[in-house]
Amino acid sequence: MGTNPGVKVQIRSLYKIFGPDAAAMTEHVEAGISKEDLLDKHAHVLGLRNINLDVAAHQVQVIMGLSGSGKSTLIRHINRLIEPTAGEVIVDGEDILAMTPLELRQFRRSKASMVFQGFALLPHRTVADNVAYGLSVQGIDKAEREERGKRWIDRVGLTGYEGYYTTHLSGGMRQRVGLARALATDAEILLMDEPFSALDPLIRTDMQDILLGLQTELHKTIIFITHDLDEALRIGNSIAILRDGEAVQVGTPQDIIMRPADGYVAEFIKDINRGRVIQVASIMDAEKADGGPKVDAETVLDDALQLMIGSGSDIATVTRNGEPAGSVRLESIATALAKPD
Amino acid sequence: MEFLSEFPTMGNQELRDLKKAIDRGFREFSRAYGEALETFFEPILYFLVWFEKLLQNSPWPLVIAVIAVLAWLGARNWLVVGGTVASFLVIGYLGMWQDTMATLAIISVATLICIVVGIPVGIAMARSDRVQGLVTPLLDVMQTIPSFVYLIPVVMLLGIGKVPGLIAVCIYAIPPIVRLTNLGIRLVDREVLEAADAFGASYPQKLFGVQIPLALPNIFAGVNQTIMMSLAMVVIASMIGVQGLGVPVLRAISNQYLALGLMNGLAIVVLAIIFDRISQGFGKNIQKHRWDGH
Numbered sequence: 001m002g003t004n005p006g007v008k009v010q011i012r013s014l015y016k017i018f019g020p021d022a023a024a025m026t027e028h029v030e031a032g033i034s035k036e037d038l039l040d041k042h043a044h045v046l047g048l049r050n051i052n053l054d055v056a057a058h059q060v061q062v063i064m065g066l067s068g069s070g071k072s073t074l075i076r077h078i079n080r081l082i083e084p085t086a087g088e089v090i091v092d093g094e095d096i097l098a099m100t101p102l103e104l105r106q107f108r109r110s111k112a113s114m115v116f117q118g119f120a121l122l123p124h125r126t127v128a129d130n131v132a133y134g135l136s137v138q139g140i141d142k143a144e145r146e147e148r149g150k151r152w153i154d155r156v157g158l159t160g161y162e163g164y165y166t167t168h169l170s171g172g173m174r175q176r177v178g179l180a181r182a183l184a185t186d187a188e189i190l191l192m193d194e195p196f197s198a199l200d201p202l203i204r205t206d207m208q209d210i211l212l213g214l215q216t217e218l219h220k221t222i223i224f225i226t227h228d229l230d231e232a233l234r235i236g237n238s239i240a241i242l243r244d245g246e247a248v249q250v251g252t253p254q255d256i257i258m259r260p261a262d263g264y265v266a267e268f269i270k271d272i273n274r275g276r277v278i279q280v281a282s283i284m285d286a287e288k289a290d291g292g293p294k295v296d297a298e299t300v301l302d303d304a305l306q307l308m309i310g311s312g313s314d315i316a317t318v319t320r321n322g323e324p325a326g327s328v329r330l331e332s333i334a335t336a337l338a339k340p341d
Numbered sequence: 342m343e344f345l346s347e348f349p350t351m352g353n354q355e356l357r358d359l360k361k362a363i364d365r366g367f368r369e370f371s372r373a374y375g376e377a378l379e380t381f382f383e384p385i386l387y388f389l390v391w392f393e394k395l396l397q398n399s400p401w402p403l404v405i406a407v408i409a410v411l412a413w414l415g416a417r418n419w420l421v422v423g424g425t426v427a428s429f430l431v432i433g434y435l436g437m438w439q440d441t442m443a444t445l446a447i448i449s450v451a452t453l454i455c456i457v458v459g460i461p462v463g464i465a466m467a468r469s470d471r472v473q474g475l476v477t478p479l480l481d482v483m484q485t486i487p488s489f490v491y492l493i494p495v496v497m498l499l500g501i502g503k504v505p506g507l508i509a510v511c512i513y514a515i516p517p518i519v520r521l522t523n524l525g526i527r528l529v530d531r532e533v534l535e536a537a538d539a540f541g542a543s544y545p546q547k548l549f550g551v552q553i554p555l556a557l558p559n560i561f562a563g564v565n566q567t568i569m570m571s572l573a574m575v576v577i578a579s580m581i582g583v584q585g586l587g588v589p590v591l592r593a594i595s596n597q598y599l600a601l602g603l604m605n606g607l608a609i610v611v612l613a614i615i616f617d618r619i620s621q622g623f624g625k626n627i628q629k630h631r632w633d634g635h
């Protein structure tokens with residue numbers, strides 16, 4: 001999606017160990033001690049081990065992993081809610097870890113805002129005041145706060161609820177408030193820690209639509225945590241998969257599905273509806289075909305299949321931007337659809 | 342065998358010397374600093390006297406009207422307001438108006454002092470585990486030590502009078518507000534605090550914008566208990582020169598006046614009930630108006 005727009009967030013050799021003597025433990029962790037052994041033998045918890053991740057500007061970077069794999073820990077390093085044991089976090093070329101408390105507060109106010117799984121709204125403030133919270137922290141006066149907040153309240157579909165207390169709202173509506181609050185500061189980076197996990201499936205899809213709609217307009221750099229693969233595939237331009245504090249694979253959704261790095265990743269993707277996710281581009285031959293229907297490279301296999309069966313051809317021409325770019329056979333589609341074991 | 346049946350004491354002479362030394366030390370301390378302390382507490386004394394005179398000298402219907410308004414603001418409940426007005430009318434009719442006003446004055450001032458001192462201490466405790474570790478045992482002592490015991494040094498320092506009485510009341514009544522402020526702030530949802538951090542809030546912004554507002558129901562519970570406990574000290578405080586409903590109770594005890602003791606005792610109880618309803622109602626109302634439960 002889009003051209004290669006440069007790196008917004010760089011995470012370098014990041015380690016996080018929880019415990020009273022974390023620094024002394026890095027030695028063991030670098031030597032490769034397992035998370036279990038670290039806990040049993042040294043009574044420290046491994047949060048993150050040697051994470052390296054580049055987040056491209058204006059893209060959605062999804063972070064996935066089972067419970068306890070370190071997703072929340074990782075995202076909280078980006079705005080330094082958690083101090084690393086070792087490593088670097090660089091945003092727009094600036095070292096987050098070198099910032100003074102004042103600079104850090106400035107960074108959090110203007111550069112990166114956050115959306116939380118449990119919404120984390122202020123129960124003693126109205127929807128309008130919650131949305132404007134980031135602005136009030138910046139010392140912006142009430143009139144401007146209300147005006148700027150109102151824009152985002154309308155944008156997330158909460159018009160008319162400005163005066164409500166958030167505890168009177170449903171989960172979906174509360175997270176709209178959370179989203180509007182994060183957007184209201186105009187931060188370029190949006191950190192979202194399982195923002196939709198607490199919502200019903202239908203509402204979750206609604207919220208994903210809202211986010212995707214906003215993203216086509218706003219082009220934020222979004223770091224989005226989820227443990228739902230469908231959500232990851234739907235939203236992510238890139239997906240990083242964590243396991244026990246380590247990044248086991250980072251790649252595009254197509255990469256992850258076509259070439260899972262190991263059994264852990266394969267386990268993650270085994271229940272996916274492959275026909276609706278894998279794109280023709282992932283399995284096409286470079287050799288151009290003569291004849292057959294034309295399918296765009298980004299078509300998913302189900303749709304391509306339907307087209308080919310409809311036209312009675314067992315080969316199709318794959319096009320990119322309308323130009324022929326290769327070919328795809330029924331056979332290779334069938335192979336790709338079959339679940340690997 | 343003698344060693345087991347007779348507890349080995351440190352010896353009468355040494356013990357007497359030790360006690361004497363402590364007494365002498367403290368007496369010297371009070372000689373050196375008593376006057377300075379008295380000057381320090383002078384503004385509070387002036388305020389207390391002024392407030393007491395104000396209550397006692399204002400026309401009684403005005404005082405009852407003001408109390409009724411406060412009752413309404415606090416409890417938002419006509420029954421409480423009606424009960425309050427009726428109680429004060431009966432108290433006045435039974436000739437206890439002046440004493441009740443004096444008690445009201447000292448309770449109000451003591452509660453005010455407890456709030457002004459206690460809430461910041463509670464905040465400091467919530468911010469640092471070290472401070473919490475230091476203050477908690479102190480609060481435990483203040484709550485368990487018999488009040489007569491700490492009356493002794495207070496009286497040695499400041500003599501008999503309103504100020505030592507006020508201090509005695511405050512020592513007894515301040516722990517709940519400190520504890521509940523600390524607890525209320527510590528109970529604030531971690532994720533909400535994290536959100537404040539994530540949006541770049543400074544410590545004062547977090548404290549006044551998030552922690553204290555969310556701790557208010559607990560803080561009010563603390564204020565309520567503080568008021569109750571200072572009322573409970575009224576009789577003891579009157580032993581060291583505090584005017585009010587405690588004085589006739591003391592007189593009733595020494596002279597075996599049953600009716601006098603009962604009436605004044607009941608007046609204290611009635612005050613307690615009124616204060617309790619009003620301050621509890623106040624705490625509940627902020628909670629209800631702003632958010633449900635949570």
Ligand SMILES: Nc1ncnc2c1ncn2[C@@H]1O[C@H](COP(=O)(O)OP(=O)(O)OP(=O)(O)O)[C@@H](O)[C@H]1O
Nearest residue numbers: 018045046047065066067068069070071072073074
């Ligand atoms: N403050 C802490 N002290 C000690 N251990 C911690 C702390 N925070 C996190 N951990 C541990 O670090 C590991 C990673 O936790 P983290 O919260 O990042 O996981 P997660 O991937 O976000 O999980 P979930 O899906 O449940 O939110 C876990 O083993 C957790 O127990």
Ligand SMILES: [Mg+2]
Nearest residue numbers: 071072073193
């Ligand atoms: Mg998490």
